[in-house]
Amino acid sequence: MQPSPATTAPTPASQEALSRLLGLAIFGERLAARTYNQCSRLEPRHAELLKRFATMEGRHARWFLEVSQANGVVPDKAFADRELGYLEEQVDAYAAAGDVEALLVVQGFIVESLAIATYEPFLAVSDRFVGAREAFQKALDEEHYHVDWVIRYLRLHFFDQDERFLELARRVNVQGVDCIGGTLMNIADHLDAIGLSGADSAGAMMDGYTGLLERVGIDERLATRDVVSLFMPLIRKYRHGREATA
Amino acid sequence: MSAPDTHERELWALLHAVETHTASRYSSSAPELAPEDREACLHAMQTELVDDTVLDGTHLDAPLRRLLAAAVGDGSGRDAALLQGLLLERLGVVLYRTLAEGGRLSERGEVVARRALLASRDASGRATRKLRAELPDPADRFDVFASRSTPLLASLDAFGEALDARFADRLGLRFSDVMGDFVADLLPCCVDELGFERRRVVVHLTGALMG
Numbered sequence: 001m002q003p004s005p006a007t008t009a010p011t012p013a014s015q016e017a018l019s020r021l022l023g024l025a026i027f028g029e030r031l032a033a034r035t036y037n038q039c040s041r042l043e044p045r046h047a048e049l050l051k052r053f054a055t056m057e058g059r060h061a062r063w064f065l066e067v068s069q070a071n072g073v074v075p076d077k078a079f080a081d082r083e084l085g086y087l088e089e090q091v092d093a094y095a096a097a098g099d100v101e102a103l104l105v106v107q108g109f110i111v112e113s114l115a116i117a118t119y120e121p122f123l124a125v126s127d128r129f130v131g132a133r134e135a136f137q138k139a140l141d142e143e144h145y146h147v148d149w150v151i152r153y154l155r156l157h158f159f160d161q162d163e164r165f166l167e168l169a170r171r172v173n174v175q176g177v178d179c180i181g182g183t184l185m186n187i188a189d190h191l192d193a194i195g196l197s198g199a200d201s202a203g204a205m206m207d208g209y210t211g212l213l214e215r216v217g218i219d220e221r222l223a224t225r226d227v228v229s230l231f232m233p234l235i236r237k238y239r240h241g242r243e244a245t246a
Numbered sequence: 247m248s249a250p251d252t253h254e255r256e257l258w259a260l261l262h263a264v265e266t267h268t269a270s271r272y273s274s275s276a277p278e279l280a281p282e283d284r285e286a287c288l289h290a291m292q293t294e295l296v297d298d299t300v301l302d303g304t305h306l307d308a309p310l311r312r313l314l315a316a317a318v319g320d321g322s323g324r325d326a327a328l329l330q331g332l333l334l335e336r337l338g339v340v341l342y343r344t345l346a347e348g349g350r351l352s353e354r355g356e357v358v359a360r361r362a363l364l365a366s367r368d369a370s371g372r373a374t375r376k377l378r379a380e381l382p383d384p385a386d387r388f389d390v391f392a393s394r395s396t397p398l399l400a401s402l403d404a405f406g407e408a409l410d411a412r413f414a415d416r417l418g419l420r421f422s423d424v425m426g427d428f429v430a431d432l433l434p435c436c437v438d439e440l441g442f443e444r445r446r447v448v449v450h451l452t453g454a455l456m457g
Contacts, residue, residue, distance in 0.1 A: 188456070199456045203449030210448075221430045229426030232455075236406055239457040 331373020
């Protein structure tokens with residue numbers, strides 16, 4: 001991929017934020033690749049497609065690494081490991097239990113919602129970083145492609161079984177929203193530092209994920225209520241953390 | 247349960263304080279928003295359920311003061327429709343509905359909760375109509391909503407611990423669930439009746455709550 005030129009010089013604060021954000025994006029994409037590979041083993045009918053998703057996620061990680069290198073940013077692996085450890089635990093538990101439905105909700109809906117809610121607004125400032133626009137635009141398009149497939153899979157899988165899907169979503173949400181939503185709150189200030197809005201991304205993730213649950217068949221009110229209720233402790237924790245350091 | 251206990255009396259004192267403040271705002275700026283049964287509800291709360299001193303010195307006292315200060319707005323009828331009518335009445339709907347359906351109130355409390363629920367529904371409908379009439383352009387309406395509602399929404403956070411500590415086990419009111427219900431009730435009104443874009447409303451609410 002030919003990198004686009006940077007239009008303005010980054011500040012030290014934005015470089016540090018970028019180091020953490022790119023670290024999370026790179027290692028998060030690698031984890032996503034691993035998760036789709038686990039899905040492919042558990043869902044043989046769609047193994048080839050899911051392996052292809054895994055390859056695409058791995059490619060996103062490589063693009064983002066190239067963006068890091070082009071901008072002189074060292075991805076913060078320690079930060080990414082801390083943020084992703086809880087998710088990895090959840091993914092491994094579902095894989096060990098052979099629970100591909102739960103894996104697809106956590107990866108295909110919750111994690112992808114976080115990616116979309118951050119990559120999409122990042123495009124508006126991406127020209128400040130060498131090569132970022134192309135990498136994030138292509139990755140974003142492919143994340144939408146994954147989400148579209150997961151919606152179709154879950155709609156078919158839970159056709160006329162809305163209650164069973166609601167049970168699954170509620171089971172996965174408790175840890176999944178706590179984990180992924182918590183990560184979003186932990187990067188909110190870094191998003192602010194590179195000219196985005198952490199609050200806008202948090203709202204976009206909440207609304208995006210709620211919309212995905214609705215598209216599979218959960219009533220709008222129920223989906224909103226459940227997702228907002230689970231986000232509230234994270235929002236309050238973020239707010240109180242900021243107040244404590246102000 | 248025949249008589250309200252301490253927890254229920256605290257809750258009624260809280261609700262009564264907000265309702266009284268709301269009634270005063272309507273009376274001074276937007277009398278057309280006041281539901282017909284509101285005065286009777288307030289009277290029933292005052293005479294049968296509320297001990298005005300019960301909140302003094304509790305963890306609910308400071309959040310209540312903060313909420314009421316944020317709910318004054320600029321004193322206009324439009325702010326009354328937005329802050330009291332759209333937001334606080336809808337919060338009232340969520341609280342009264344949860345209480346009325348929860349089976350944990352005293353007998354008298356349950357009767358009052360059902361009446362107050364109808365009054366809050368009535369008032370929130372009036373407020374929506376007033377906002378539509380005064381701000382015919384949905385884009386202007388959203389700008390006013392976003393610029394005027396932030397302090398009130400931000401003030402709700404202060405109730406988190408106190409609400410859970412005092413009312414979660416006994417009355418089934420948990421802050422996160424109340425807020426989840428509140429947003430779930432508010433969104434269809436904002437989108438279907440006020441013409442706002444859903445994503446923008448969610449982003450605004452999230453930002454206000456994050457502080």
